[in-house]
Amino acid sequence: MRFKYLFLCTFCLDGWKPAIQASKQNIHIKKGQLIFAEGDPVKGIYFVYEGNIKVHKKWDDEKELILRFAKKGDILGHLGIGSGDIYPVSATALEAAVVCYIDMSFFESSLTANNNFVIKLMRFFADELQTSEKRMKNLVHLPVKGRVAQAIISIKNQFGVSENGFINFEPAKLDLASFAGTAYESLFRTLNDLVDEHIITLSGKSIMIKDEARLLQLVAGN
Amino acid sequence: MRFKYLFLCTFCLDGWKPAIQASKQNIHIKKGQLIFAEGDPVKGIYFVYEGNIKVHKKWDDEKELILRFAKKGDILGHLGIGSGDIYPVSATALEAAVVCYIDMSFFESSLTANNNFVIKLMRFFADELQTSEKRMKNLVHLPVKGRVAQAIISIKNQFGVSENGFINFEPAKLDLASFAGTAYESLFRTLNDLVDEHIITLSGKSIMIKDEARLLQLVAGN
DNA sequence: CGAGTTGTTGACGTGTGTCAAAAGAAGTGG
DNA sequence: CCACTTCTTTTGACACACGTCAACAACTCG
Numbered sequence: 001m002r003f004k005y006l007f008l009c010t011f012c013l014d015g016w017k018p019a020i021q022a023s024k025q026n027i028h029i030k031k032g033q034l035i036f037a038e039g040d041p042v043k044g045i046y047f048v049y050e051g052n053i054k055v056h057k058k059w060d061d062e063k064e065l066i067l068r069f070a071k072k073g074d075i076l077g078h079l080g081i082g083s084g085d086i087y088p089v090s091a092t093a094l095e096a097a098v099v100c101y102i103d104m105s106f107f108e109s110s111l112t113a114n115n116n117f118v119i120k121l122m123r124f125f126a127d128e129l130q131t132s133e134k135r136m137k138n139l140v141h142l143p144v145k146g147r148v149a150q151a152i153i154s155i156k157n158q159f160g161v162s163e164n165g166f167i168n169f170e171p172a173k174l175d176l177a178s179f180a181g182t183a184y185e186s187l188f189r190t191l192n193d194l195v196d197e198h199i200i201t202l203s204g205k206s207i208m209i210k211d212e213a214r215l216l217q218l219v220a221g222n
Numbered sequence: 223m224r225f226k227y228l229f230l231c232t233f234c235l236d237g238w239k240p241a242i243q244a245s246k247q248n249i250h251i252k253k254g255q256l257i258f259a260e261g262d263p264v265k266g267i268y269f270v271y272e273g274n275i276k277v278h279k280k281w282d283d284e285k286e287l288i289l290r291f292a293k294k295g296d297i298l299g300h301l302g303i304g305s306g307d308i309y310p311v312s313a314t315a316l317e318a319a320v321v322c323y324i325d326m327s328f329f330e331s332s333l334t335a336n337n338n339f340v341i342k343l344m345r346f347f348a349d350e351l352q353t354s355e356k357r358m359k360n361l362v363h364l365p366v367k368g369r370v371a372q373a374i375i376s377i378k379n380q381f382g383v384s385e386n387g388f389i390n391f392e393p394a395k396l397d398l399a400s401f402a403g404t405a406y407e408s409l410f411r412t413l414n415d416l417v418d419e420h421i422i423t424l425s426g427k428s429i430m431i432k433d434e435a436r437l438l439q440l441v442a443g444n
Numbered sequence: 445c446g447a448g449t450t451g452t453t454g455a456c457g458t459g460t461g462t463c464a465a466a467a468g469a470a471g472t473g474g
Numbered sequence: 475c476c477a478c479t480t481c482t483t484t485t486g487a488c489a490c491a492c493g494t495c496a497a498c499a500a501c502t503c504g
Contacts (some may be wrong), residue, residue, distance in 0.1 A: 083347035125347035126304035
């Protein structure tokens with residue numbers, strides 16, 4: 001997690017600085033707006049400058065699985081690098097955001113020029129794959145409570161906590177449910193359970209972890 | 223899928239031929255033997271020369287999720303390329319197998335030398351990630367029948383069918399269950415259902431798809 | 445022939461998704 | 475400032491898919 005952030009930041013700001021400035025295309029996105037959708041042809045790749053974004057796969061209208069959240073410094077649309085020519089996922093801004101767009105052909109040609117970057121990018125993919133497979137296992141085997149725990153921990157690791165102890169990210173309950181791979185109402189009851197057991201505290205959309213040990217225990221074996 | 227096979231074959235046999243011959247280390251594996259286990263320190267990377275292998279994550283003793291199968295020409299242990307220093311998965315031979323071991327330090331140093339290879343490897347990772355996320359969505363949302371359908375289709379795509387129409391791979395029912403992310407007994411009943419509905423035919427461990435359209439339909443939206 | 449492994453079926457309990465409705469919250473307009 | 479939508483949050487009740495347990499059949503193998 002830390003590695004991922006460092007890598008992207010480093011690369012977005014250092015290795016990519018010239019490239020980005022060369023083909024500078026900052027795009028402002030409104031809250032709730034789609035950046036790209038499942039099925040769209042792949043045209044380029046994005047870096048997040050500002051704002052949080054969710055990457056998700058649709059199920060049947062009003063039902064989805066959120067694969068990851070992207071925040072400042074993260075890469076977006078990198079699955080387009082694979083052999084497919086359409087995005088297999090959608091990206092939606094959770095709030096007003098700014099992304100930097102890089103044309104795919106330009107990006108690709110840069111790959112051949114900078115071997116070091118490709119290696120880092122490959123390592124990033126390897127880590128993402130590892131995360132994905134771990135999450136898959138958990139989604140298959142864990143009961144809802146464990147999945148919710150996993151979701152909270154994951155968000156905490158990615159966004160950190162602010163001074164007041166709350167996680168630095170306020171996901172809509174619906175998004176949290178989609179991230180945990182469960183139904184809206186189930187998420188609710190589970191959150192309440194966790195509050196009752198003094199494992200977490202809620203304040204509006206904010207979440208504070210009170211007993212991380214027991215939270216981790218719910219994802220036992222991870 | 224086809225791409226993956228081509229790529230690895232090409233690279234294993236072409237680009238990697240000299241490398242492999244330089245550090246030639248063919249290892250013979252017996253049926254059921256572990257090649258590496260979850261938690262082992264990463265020492266190297268493997269290419270499969272002969273035999274089918276399952277890559278899996280353990281749950282709680284006698285319960286696992288199979289992430290993928292590897293066959294002749296496939297790469298193995300590539301998750302070790304990421305930032306972690308231990309394998310997050312296990313690999314077990316389903317039958318007598320031969321793998322080619324390449325020391326990680328040697329492999330890594332080769333990366334810097336061959337930019338083209340790294341790019342292809344990165345593309346491979348991107349595709350794997352895409353597959354993984356698709357599978358994750360299906361495992362979360364699909365009922366058992368759909369997951370079994372998905373498992374069968376996936377195996378068919380990877381191994382193909384022989385002249386008699388049966389899929390060129392005979393997984394143990396237990397492995398099939400682990401691959402579909404369901405219980406042993408549930409898999410049976412589902413397979414029987416599929417047979418009753420004339421969607422597939424069974425003969426021992428062999429599976430033949432009789433009505434691919436309806437099988438695909440079960441994974442609707444895949 | 446017994447003993448162990450693998451395949452098969454039955455019965456049961458429960459986690460959890462779904463539906464539906466109540467209770468707030470928040471805007472809208474008179 | 476109050477009725478009246480409309481949307482979100484919350485709780486209740488229900489049904490059923492599916493995992494678990496247990497018993498049994500079939501089949502290998504010593």
